[in-house]
Amino acid sequence: MEKKIIRDMREYFEADLATKYKSTAGSQEAVAPEVIESCLEQVERQGYVIIENLLSPALVEEIRRDVVPRLTHSSGRNTFEGFRTQRLYAVIEKTSVCNDLVAHPLILGLLDRIFQPNYLLSQLQVINILPGEDQQPWHYDDGFYAVPRPRPPLGAATIWAIDDFTAENGATVVIPGSHKWVDRVPDTGKNPEQQSVVMPAGSVIFFIGTLWHGGGQNRTDAGRLCVTAQYCAPWCRQQENFSLSVSRDRVKQCSEHIQRLLGYSIHPPFMGFVNGMHPKRLLE
Numbered sequence: 001m002e003k004k005i006i007r008d009m010r011e012y013f014e015a016d017l018a019t020k021y022k023s024t025a026g027s028q029e030a031v032a033p034e035v036i037e038s039c040l041e042q043v044e045r046q047g048y049v050i051i052e053n054l055l056s057p058a059l060v061e062e063i064r065r066d067v068v069p070r071l072t073h074s075s076g077r078n079t080f081e082g083f084r085t086q087r088l089y090a091v092i093e094k095t096s097v098c099n100d101l102v103a104h105p106l107i108l109g110l111l112d113r114i115f116q117p118n119y120l121l122s123q124l125q126v127i128n129i130l131p132g133e134d135q136q137p138w139h140y141d142d143g144f145y146a147v148p149r150p151r152p153p154l155g156a157a158t159i160w161a162i163d164d165f166t167a168e169n170g171a172t173v174v175i176p177g178s179h180k181w182v183d184r185v186p187d188t189g190k191n192p193e194q195q196s197v198v199m200p201a202g203s204v205i206f207f208i209g210t211l212w213h214g215g216g217q218n219r220t221d222a223g224r225l226c227v228t229a230q231y232c233a234p235w236c237r238q239q240e241n242f243s244l245s246v247s248r249d250r251v252k253q254c255s256e257h258i259q260r261l262l263g264y265s266i267h268p269p270f271m272g273f274v275n276g277m278h279p280k281r282l283l284e
């Protein structure tokens, strides 16, 4: 066995000590630097960026065909879930149709610039806002980490439009610039500064966890379908307990990137270990 000499704490914290499974963070297909920079400039300024038509119409249709039959209940359990909103949880265990969205190279390219390597998927959901749903209460997604603002984000999220998002059908609402608010809280309900994330099916909004937002009110007679993935810094607890919700057989079928995002990865020097070893040994 190789014996590693580590001289100080800094070296210890930065070292990839794993021998067999080196970190694959940042190894996805590269995206043009000017695209990443332009997106990050918007995220820095307004807290979010909307990228239109990132998915092919064929994939959008494949997702819709796969997920809609799985949405069998008609109501959430509280105002946050929405009493006229359908949600599908444990998505990766049930279907792999959303995996390409979770590990999309542009999204990972942005996350690479916001978080330390080996950031994690925090949760993945399908959300269908049904006719008559009210606007969701305002929230910011990393608010459950009790670290006072202002601060860098501890999470980031994507909301992928599977239906066209319109101001009438429940498009996500955001308050531009609210990621910089310190202790200001939006008034309950509609807000004069809010904007609807109007975008065609196949588009995505990427935003950081400090941005105030919510699901929009649906005043139409059709649903508003999306897939949403949230990510967190590599040392934060994931919202969905993927170790328990995604079976090992399922994980084995996932790409290297999805495996890493689920938690089959190490945040140096050793966060995430299993029996003192890299968690990917469980997949052997």
Ligand SMILES: O=C(O)CCC(=O)C(=O)O
Binding pocket: 080, 127, 129, 136, 159, 170, 171, 172, 173, 213, 214, 215, 216, 226
């Ligand atoms: O469905 C949406 O547009 C947003 C949902 C959301 O923010 C949430 O459920 O946390």
